[in-house]
Amino acid sequence: MKMKDASIMASPHKGNHPGSRLLLGLLTAVAGLTVSLHAEGPPTAQVNTTGLAVTDTTVTVGQLHSATGTMAISETGSIQAEQLAIDQINAAGGVLGRQIKVIKEDGASDWPTFAEKAKKLLVKDKVASVFGCWTSASRKAVLPVFEKENGMLYYPTFYEGLEQSKNVIYTGQEATQQIIAGLDWIAKEKKAKTFYLIGSDYIWPRTSNKIARKHIENVLKGTVVGEEYYALGHTQFGSLINKIKLKKPDVIYAIVVGGSNVSFYKQLKAAGITSDKQTLLTISVTEDEVLGIGGENLTGFYSAMKYFQSQDNPNNAAFVKAFKDKYGEKSVIGDVTQAGYLGPWLWKATVEKAGSFDVDKIAAASSGVEFKGAPEGYVRIHDTNHHLWSKLRIGQWGADGQAKVLYESGLIEPDPFPKGYQ
């Protein structure tokens, strides 16, 4: 897909007078239109004015996840989904006529490593965008790098909110989207009044529980009877389980992540805390985690997510099939995996809207970008805050490791800085 008229279109706009940028923008928009008509890319000099790794035929992006370490259990799905989306985009002609090339880096579940690799991707590889990170700790570690080097990060995980950056598109839910509707549902369905909040010890569980506590105390007029945190990778929950038995909460609200999940749910079951006697709502267990935990240890417990693999719609049927064809019949798809899949598609739509790979232009063009092919149904980037409009669903886990969707909210506006919850 070589551009024949590259020199003609690029040359008149090398000047620096004020009007030229506007003109360039207009031309870019026209060029973008041409792309969709002829499936042929506009000249590189025009779509890439900041020295990104874009050639006439390719554009290079980065992928930055933990392929190793305690978070690998969770992040592997995102890596696969992003790759699937990129493959599908390439098969359909690429972005602005350019095939996407991926540079994969391993953050190794270690936050300084994430920052180092982010810098490498942006400074050395000059990638046009990065799909990556999973934990908030890793995102916080790379954020200063992305802002300083002006990169673009598509972040797939549901997270605690309280953040908004020109350089990040958040394709998962922020906390209020995931927490509030879920708590409302459980309070109504189970007449729950007392809650025990449990989390792994880092920023996402702590901030999320803070929001949950405010909502429980101020809106639901309930009580938080316990709130505690355990180090990532912690495996001994005996004392905690006894405290739960002592305080008998209506609902255990769990935000345990990574390998600790397996120990936590196995030990709950071994201690006789099962769904027939105890309601448990978690916002950190997706189909991916269930694979490790074992559906039989979770049967009857609830997860609040925006996506479940069992969702019944044509987009999801096609997505699940493509995913299983590529990664095997046994593979499962969790919420973050699906959000990871959104990243490359949203980036493609935004680049085509902006008619440019330039990070500044993408950041500006993101407002209102829709993706109707989303497996979760439909998503749209918010006009001002770079988060997505999305729905919340409550799933109840079965022994087969799949959730039955019991509840679906309306489209919820993302609100990363919720008033009254900070």
Place this chain on the structure above:
Amino acid sequence: MNIQELWSIFIMQGFAGISLFSVLLLMGLGLALIFGQMGVINMAHGEFMALGAYTTYLCSSLVQDHAPALLPVYFPIAIVLAFILSALLGALVEWGMIRHLYKRPLDTLLATWGLSLILQQTYRSIFGAREVTPTLPEWLMGSFKPTDSIDIPINGVFVLLLAGAVTAGLMVFMFKTAFGLRLRATVQNRLMSGAVGINTKMVDRMAFSIGCGIAGIAGAAFTTIGSTGPDSGSRYIVDAFLVVVFGGAANLLGSLASAFGIAQAQSILEFFLEGTKGKVATLLFIVVVLMFRPQGLFPSKVRS
């Protein structure tokens, strides 16, 4: 909440402490043998545990695919296999690496750390980055209920019994067998032992491989509690060293006492404080004790 329920929770909490004790003990035993008796700091100890865990996982997958009828009984066999494989690898490592470094203790530290990295990457290449859990026999899951309000986790009981058996076995081995005698003699005076006809090189190899084998058993037992990933070993090793150092390096009794002390401190503090704070308080307690007793709880009395 009545008195009886409080009593039940007291009992279950007591068991949680004992259960943690057995886990720490299993972690520390193999290391105590190698570190205490031979003076070798085996940084790859955690990876030997992971080997045991992966052996169990392999057994479980094989049984599930080829002989599902054996699922209820494979677990003890997997533990024995875990011991044998880890011990064999231990012997190989001793022969290929450790024996050349006995006179350079700091170099064994570096060498075994390198070995741990190699093993981690090997696990990653073979089993993938995802953490895995073997399918456990049904009788290992669930709880034992002596009364209505008491649930004692069966996997905890199992690990406790296993830890007891391994400790007893090791004690008998050290103090009642001819080999144990030779091992203790070698530790006390290597030259003299050699002079009276003990094959000290063989003693070293046996001790190292048994230490590694016990790590394998520990790893297999931990699959009932948590999941296994390529770097699980690096998480185990901290606790294992804590037990050995706190107990006094050259003493099995010390390891026993230190595992018990740490486990009780941690589970009680976790109960009355909360997760993270409990851990911090436990570590502080250990630091303070070590400041006053730098050699650990039971220092070895050796004339220099």
